[in-house]
Amino acid sequence: MDKLDEILSKYKDTKGALIPILQEVQEGFGYLPKDVMVRIAKDLKIPVSRVYGVATFYAQFYLAPYGKYTIRVCRGTACHIQGAKKVLSAIKNITGLEEGETSQDLRFTLETVSCLGACALAPIMMINKDYFGKMTPQKAATILRRYREE
Amino acid sequence: MKGYRTNIMVCAGTNCISNKSWEVKEALEAEIAKRGLEDEILVVPTGCVGFCAVGPIIIVQPEGIFYQSVKVSDVSHLVEEHFLKGKLVKSLMYVPPGEKEPIPKMKDIVFFRDQRLIALRSRGMINPERIEEYIGLDGYKALAKALTSMTPEEVIEEVKASGLRGRGGAGFPTGLKWESRKKAKDYPKYVICNADEGDPGAFMDRSIIEADPHSVIEGMAIGAYAIGASYGYIYTRVEYPLAIKRMEWAIQQAREYGLLGENIFGTGFNFNMGIFKGAGAFVCGETTSLVTSIEGRAPEPRQRPPRTELWNKPTVINNVETWANVPAIILEGAEWFSQIGTETSKGTKVFSLAGKINNAGLIEVPMGITLREMVYKIGGGIPNEKKFKAVQTGGPSGGCIPESLLDLPVDYERLTEAGAMMGSGGMIVMDENTCMVDVAKYFLEFLRDESCGKCSSCREGISAMLEIVTNICQGKGREGDIEFLEELGAAVTDTSLCGLGQSAPNPVLSTIRYFRDEYEAHIQERRCPAGVCKELIQYSINPEICTGCLLCVKTCPNEAIVGEKKRPQTINLDKCIKCGVCFEVCKFKAVVIT
Numbered sequence: 001m002d003k004l005d006e007i008l009s010k011y012k013d014t015k016g017a018l019i020p021i022l023q024e025v026q027e028g029f030g031y032l033p034k035d036v037m038v039r040i041a042k043d044l045k046i047p048v049s050r051v052y053g054v055a056t057f058y059a060q061f062y063l064a065p066y067g068k069y070t071i072r073v074c075r076g077t078a079c080h081i082q083g084a085k086k087v088l089s090a091i092k093n094i095t096g097l098e099e100g101e102t103s104q105d106l107r108f109t110l111e112t113v114s115c116l117g118a119c120a121l122a123p124i125m126m127i128n129k130d131y132f133g134k135m136t137p138q139k140a141a142t143i144l145r146r147y148r149e150e
Numbered sequence: 151m152k153g154y155r156t157n158i159m160v161c162a163g164t165n166c167i168s169n170k171s172w173e174v175k176e177a178l179e180a181e182i183a184k185r186g187l188e189d190e191i192l193v194v195p196t197g198c199v200g201f202c203a204v205g206p207i208i209i210v211q212p213e214g215i216f217y218q219s220v221k222v223s224d225v226s227h228l229v230e231e232h233f234l235k236g237k238l239v240k241s242l243m244y245v246p247p248g249e250k251e252p253i254p255k256m257k258d259i260v261f262f263r264d265q266r267l268i269a270l271r272s273r274g275m276i277n278p279e280r281i282e283e284y285i286g287l288d289g290y291k292a293l294a295k296a297l298t299s300m301t302p303e304e305v306i307e308e309v310k311a312s313g314l315r316g317r318g319g320a321g322f323p324t325g326l327k328w329e330s331r332k333k334a335k336d337y338p339k340y341v342i343c344n345a346d347e348g349d350p351g352a353f354m355d356r357s358i359i360e361a362d363p364h365s366v367i368e369g370m371a372i373g374a375y376a377i378g379a380s381y382g383y384i385y386t387r388v389e390y391p392l393a394i395k396r397m398e399w400a401i402q403q404a405r406e407y408g409l410l411g412e413n414i415f416g417t418g419f420n421f422n423m424g425i426f427k428g429a430g431a432f433v434c435g436e437t438t439s440l441v442t443s444i445e446g447r448a449p450e451p452r453q454r455p456p457r458t459e460l461w462n463k464p465t466v467i468n469n470v471e472t473w474a475n476v477p478a479i480i481l482e483g484a485e486w487f488s489q490i491g492t493e494t495s496k497g498t499k500v501f502s503l504a505g506k507i508n509n510a511g512l513i514e515v516p517m518g519i520t521l522r523e524m525v526y527k528i529g530g531g532i533p534n535e536k537k538f539k540a541v542q543t544g545g546p547s548g549g550c551i552p553e554s555l556l557d558l559p560v561d562y563e564r565l566t567e568a569g570a571m572m573g574s575g576g577m578i579v580m581d582e583n584t585c586m587v588d589v590a591k592y593f594l595e596f597l598r599d600e601s602c603g604k605c606s607s608c609r610e611g612i613s614a615m616l617e618i619v620t621n622i623c624q625g626k627g628r629e630g631d632i633e634f635l636e637e638l639g640a641a642v643t644d645t646s647l648c649g650l651g652q653s654a655p656n657p658v659l660s661t662i663r664y665f666r667d668e669y670e671a672h673i674q675e676r677r678c679p680a681g682v683c684k685e686l687i688q689y690s691i692n693p694e695i696c697t698g699c700l701l702c703v704k705t706c707p708n709e710a711i712v713g714e715k716k717r718p719q720t721i722n723l724d725k726c727i728k729c730g731v732c733f734e735v736c737k738f739k740a741v742v743i744t
Contacts, residue, residue: 015445015461016444016445016446016461017446018446018447019426019427019429019443019446020426020427022429023388023427023429050447053447053448054429054446054447054448057431057448057449057602058428058429058430058431058448059429059430059431060388060429060430061429075350075596076350076351077350077351077504077505077542077545077576077578077589077592077593078350078351078504078505078510078578079350080350080589080592081505081506081578081580081584081589082505082506083730083734086729086730086731086734089729090707090729090731093707113389113430114348114350114432114596114600115348115349115350115351115352115353116389117164117347117352117353117356117387117389117390118164118165118168118202118353119350119351119353119502119504119505119510119576119578120165120202120203120205120504120510120511121165121168121169121202122504122505122510124168129391130168131164131167131168132168133165133168133169136734137705137729137731137734138705138731138734138735
């Protein structure tokens with residue numbers, strides 16, 4: 001909990017610090033554990049329901065541990081018309097995951113995002129901070145194999 | 151400062167980086183050092199150059215030689231030929247489609263030739279991580295001019311006279327917005343940069359920040375001076391790590407140079423700013439939601455008017471591109487700016503071209519240019535000689551514009567009249583293989599997921615429309631569905647609180663308006679003319695073309711393709727899941743969709 005104290009004291013005098021605090025806590029803890037959210041609420045003197053409301057509204061926050069590799073498949077318009085759905089269903093097939101799920105071994109989390117903003121390379125996916133452009137179902141299989149065997 | 155005879159500008163925008171341009175940059179540096187040229191030639195990483203389709207891009211200055219699709223393996227040869235022997239490397243140059251002769255210089259390439267750069271004025275010219283390079287191109291001169299020789303009122307008058315309107319989509323006159331906040335006598339005041347670029351298909355805001363972060367900082371500082379604000383927020387998407395990094399770095403450098411902080415230019419003007427990382431919610435692009443988000447709440451929109459105010463204090467929110475235009479207007483003058491564009495829409499607009507188009511990338515053009523020029527001239531037309539079907543503008547709030555309107559001059563009013571909207575400037579080109587009912591379904595799915603849920607008309611209305619459109623795509627459409635969609639769409643528009651809900655029916659209504667026949671084909675004939683809607687199509691293999699190479703057999707995820715080697719294959723329709731992989735992999739185009 002030392003880490004949490006450190007984050008909370010850093011934002012002690014910041015107005016509207018809830019979202020930056022949750023972002024830093026998630027970076028430190030990997031997700032937002034329930035007891036930590038309760039502590040944050042207490043410290044900021046706001047209801048737990050508000051912390052929970054924010055944590056569940058925004059796509060960035062996780063209430064449970066997520067995978068070592070987060071696969072983000074872009075569902076932007078350019079990606080959609082260039083076959084993002086086929087790429088997504090191939091990835092679902094390979095990983096056995098549905099959108100928003102994490103594998104039991106905590107290796108992969110599968111997500112879709114509204115747009116990754118690299119539309120010239122559509123369809124596109126991201127694994128953690130790496131981009132993979134002009135995806136096809138086969139390319140996805142090759143790339144995922146690499147992350148699997150690692 | 152050391153002088154170099156040549157600068158090699160390597161594009162380090164997100165598109166090029168994902169094509170390994172950073173590795174190319176490092177290889178260039180290593181190769182140049184190896185050849186002992188490091189005192190003559192400097193390698194400079196720049197922001198996005200715009201021609202993303204042919205990345206990684208490098209430009210050799212001062213000559214302006216343009217090399218494309220440069221790979222690490224090309225570097226040694228390139229350095230040897232170009233920088234030692236002084237010979238141009240033709241194989242890495244751009245060749246226009248259908249022609250043989252490559253074009254050496256960037257300024258002669260059609261994609262660049264017809265552009266007019268204001269917001270992107272420094273693109274590809276500077277290293278975004280060095281403030282000195284921005285200053286070298288007259289950076290912060292406009293701020294100095296405003297602070298030392300203009301009153302806040304004069305700054306506002308200049309912006310008003312320029313005719314600048316919000317580049318985020320709605321097109322509200324920027325000067326008027328500033329003036330109303332200037333009049334408020336409640337302090338502190340705030341300026342906010344809306345960099346929550348959520349519209350799928352739009353990536354100009356990210357590119358501006360990645361390529362030229364100081365232009366945004368300078369614009370905001372000028373705006374803050376005009377309205378009397380002391381603090382600014384840049385609200386940016388967390389999905390844009392590179393933009394966040396460069397902006398953080400730029401703010402720090404500006405502080406070190408005294409361009410942010412106390413007593414800027416010794417004028418007594420104090421202004422500082424910080425980045426607020428949005429946590430992933432499309433609705434935050436709507437200004438009242440954005441403000442609610444900074445205050446640390448779930449971003450539900452509020453009633454407007456009165457106004458969009460942070461902590462109930464006077465606040466001006468403009469989008470990235472709008473802010474980036476401000477320094478140029480102050481420096482060059484309103485008259486110069488207002489000569490560009492149309493009667494009601496002044497200046498230029500940045501568009502991202504994506505989808506079924508050859509020259510995908512980022513362009514900046516004068517307002518009033520036609521869609522045809524954008525798609526066919528600058529954009530280089532449709533790949534594989536397919537037929538143009540529509541261009542989608544304005545993201546999920548916008549609409550699809552058909553071929554008959556390609557000669558429409560692009561400005562705020564014309565696009566709205568056509569049932570689309572300017573939006574942030576994403577242009578997605580669609581060809582004959584795009585199903586417009588599927589596109590409508592796509593946007594409804596997107597909006598259903600992103601609706602904040604506050605208004606029942608948006609929350610339930612979008613879901614209801616999606617259900618109907620999904621049924622149509624699955625061949626379960628009924629007579630009267632189209633009319634009901636129109637009625638429902640009008641109700642959602644009329645009764646939703648914020649821009650997201652009010653414009654949510656646009657993609658459906660505009661596709662019905664221009665592509666009603668496609669809806670009718672789905673409903674009456676149970677047919678998807680573009681061959682996209684899974685439930686209405688079948689895959690088969692043409693035995694006269696199939697060579698029996700078995701590539702499709704190996705890639706089929708459900709073992710649905712059977713046959714002997716070197717003999718035509720057949721698809722077992724009971725097992726086929728219509729994933730389309732066979733269609734993609736077949737080199738002989740033997741797989742057909744009916």
